[in-house]
Amino acid sequence: MHEVIVGAAYIGRFLRELGDGRVTLLCPDRSPRAGRFAERVGDCLVFVPDDAAFLADPCGPVRVEGLAGEARFAFDAATEGLNEDGRLIVVLPTEIERHQPRTGERARAHAGLLLRVGVDGELVDLDLIDLGETGLAFTAEDLSFRVGQRLRGHLELEENSYVPVTLEIRHLRADGVVGAVVVDISPGGKHELGRIARGLPTRPLPTVGFSFKED
DSSP: OEEESHHHHHHHHHHHHHTOOEEEEOOOOSSEEEEEEEETTTTEEEEEEEEEETTTTTTOOOOEEEEEEEEEEEEEEEEEEEOOTTOOEOOOOOEEEEEOOOOOOOOEEOOTTTTEEEOOOOOOOEEEEEEEEEEEEEOOOTTOOTTTOOOEEEEEEEEEEEEEEEEEEEOOOTTOOOOEEEEEEEEHHHHHHHHEEETTOOOOOOOOOOOOOOO
């Protein structure tokens, strides 16, 4: 699953959670070097390489790669020379790419499945691409979303069988596909999503009412 993290708050939270995790710094005309970010100073990060002889002089733009849990991430950033200790100062990125292994089975959405959510005070239908017990992907023309945005609505698994669901947007692809994780759903609804992902027929669920309130 490919995710693009944007926005200063989300990028800052990601880097705080990363802590002093190991990263690899790539820059033109130099060999890759492993190290860590020792601290954040304002809108910059201080990179400390394992090899103290590396980056004895300033360099230009860099690419940083690493692991955050099981997910690989990467970002491009400018640099602002060296600090008084001879450590490279890396400017905070504007976006971070994260590639996370998909957990759980997923299946292509089939006819009859409907996702309807509240957006800007109105109910809108989204075109499902695939779905599973823990997440789904969809497209929606003329609508824009942001990473971290929550959507409340319902899934229609079969005619007149609705499952209330809350989703959180996790990644936005350039081709317009939006990926989201399921953050709230009834146990019965979660079970039915799992059955769909495994290619099994759904079972009737209790009829429920539906309303939504946006964050």
